[in-house]
Amino acid sequence: MADQDVKRITAPFDDATARSLRAGDRVLISGTLLAARDAAHKRMVECLERGEALPVDMRGAVVYYVGPSPARPGQVIGAAGPTTSGRMDAYTPQLLQQGLKGMIGKGYRSAEVAEALRRYEAPYLAAIGGAGALIARSIKKYTVLAYADLGPEALAALEVEDFPAIVVMDVEGGNYYEMGQQPFDRL
Secondary structure, three states, X not given: OOHHHEEEEEEOOOHHHHHHOOOOOEEEEXXXXXXXXXXXXXXXXXXXXXXXXXXXXXXXXEEEOEOOOOOOOOOOOOOOOEOEXXXXXXXXXXXXXXXXXXXXXXXXXXXXXXXXXXXXXXXXXXXXXXXXXHHHOOEXXXXXXXXXXXXXXXXXXXXXXXXXXXXXXXXXOXXXXXXXXXXXXXX
């Protein structure tokens, strides 16, 4: 990404960062992301339904939907490409209520999630599917925080530097997937 075309941002997101992102923005994220897939999301929502505290504070958190492959010797992590975000749609509104401020994955989100993103002012970003080995280069540290029994689907902290992503859905309701299709609507 050419520097003039990219926004450099830090995770966790504060309100100003979340509000500043627009559909189509290319970003490089540094800081801490949470790694979690559907099994970890299910457990977190079950915690909430039982009235228990989550194992991590979601306020400002950005979750990357990833189940990394095992690390090779000398590496922090194996391939770390995004997983399909729609599998987390059933859990996303409840986590947004807890302060979740952003998500990174791939693919479309439901209308319910799109509305929750606007309501709680949290953007949805996409990472490049099929580029797990490339994305892994931006991950400097991987630490399991909870649900270790889930293996690669455990809830973990990722320390990242210049993690590449594109804003797909912004807090204003902008949707890059829809915007990208508009020039072809008349074909």
